[in-house]
Amino acid sequence: MAVTGRPRGFDTDQALDAAVDVFWRRGYDGASVSELTAAMGIKPPSLYATYGDKAQLFQAALRRYVERNMGYVTDALAQPTARGVAEAFLTGNALAVTMPGSPAGCLSVQAAVATEGSTQLALLTENRTRIQSLFADRFRRSVERGDLPADEDPDELAAFLITVTSGFAIRAADGAPREVLLAMARRAMVNFPGEHSALSPTDHRPTDPKEPTHA
């Protein structure tokens, strides 16, 4: 890019990783520029010259976080059956929000809380909504292929998954251990339509075939 001028004295990707970590632990408002620059190993002018401002740095950090820490979403969407999709998503999320060496919880949830009226809140809500629609589309295809019963609502199933994983993020930040979240992932899967896999240890109880409460 710049063929001339003083070369940059730090690695932009490495610094962005440090910013991700700070935003992850502290949220958007909680992460001060001085804390960010300290973690990134640079001074404020370098931050602003490279990334724009705090909001743009956060957006870059969020993109990088999605790339590096939410790969389980793509993996889940690629599963062959709707149940497999849901199972992989819940399990992958439970693992991701309790990953040793990373802050507990999810950057997207941690940073969103308590910033009403902020542009960043809209960004994060949009991120969750986008992921939810990816799952809804995936489940719609499953209905078309007969992989899901026709009376199941793909949007409701997707909303259920996003809601459960949002709860995982909160509970992980509260300190819930990984095995507790995994147990809840299994429990949440009990009522998910489709063939139950042989791995589910909560299948010792007969599950009612159909949702009995519907208007």
Add this chain to the structure above:
Amino acid sequence: MAVTGRPRGFDTDQALDAAVDVFWRRGYDGASVSELTAAMGIKPPSLYATYGDKAQLFQAALRRYVERNMGYVTDALAQPTARGVAEAFLTGNALAVTMPGSPAGCLSVQAAVATEGSTQLALLTENRTRIQSLFADRFRRSVERGDLPADEDPDELAAFLITVTSGFAIRAADGAPREVLLAMARRAMVNFPGEHSALSPTDHRPTDPKEPTHA
């Protein structure tokens, strides 16, 4: 108590309600003292003389919030069956976090802004943990009475409920409508052990925000 001196020029409970609203919408760190005093209709010295400091005001606001907006917890715990407890809790929470006239979501979740290492974060985590243990104890009694299968883990069931409602809070703050959360409450109940009740799926409880619900 003060029989002498200049009388206080504002209503402390009314001002506290205004503080609850600000903390609910903005979180702990996001709520500035100037925004709080503006909403409460008082000046900073009155705030500090009456409530101590911002942290103590928040704690008082949290207590008041629990009293006035989490009565559904007490109501749920009083239900005769374990399933009824879970059903009332999920439904009550779904209604509470989407109450017209109140901020969407839950103060306890919204305020837990990623202030890692903050005393307020510990307070809120503790609040959730305490509620979870109330449900766990309730389910333990159900197991003893045969109301729940003996192979069900009361702690896991309680954790499941808290996780789902934590997700409700996030999704409500994202703008999820009430009926979507109620649908997910019904779905989450499908895998809850016990006899399925003839629950009417649309519980038309009045949406009066002034309902006094403390035990």
Add this chain to the structure above:
DNA sequence: TGACTTATGTAGTGATCACTAAGAAAGTAG
């Protein structure tokens, strides 16, 4: 070499943060 370009460190900017000193205001008690 010296002109040019870009990045860097120093040292701030005004705004806002939580919080408070000081004294006037408003009540009761004698």
Add this chain to the structure above:
DNA sequence: CTACTTTCTTAGTGATCACTACATAAGTCA
């Protein structure tokens, strides 16, 4: 009335916020 107590308003405190002006450092190119 004067004393006393408490709350009020005014006007700040130092600290930190996101952000930047400015000069210098460090590279390329003639």
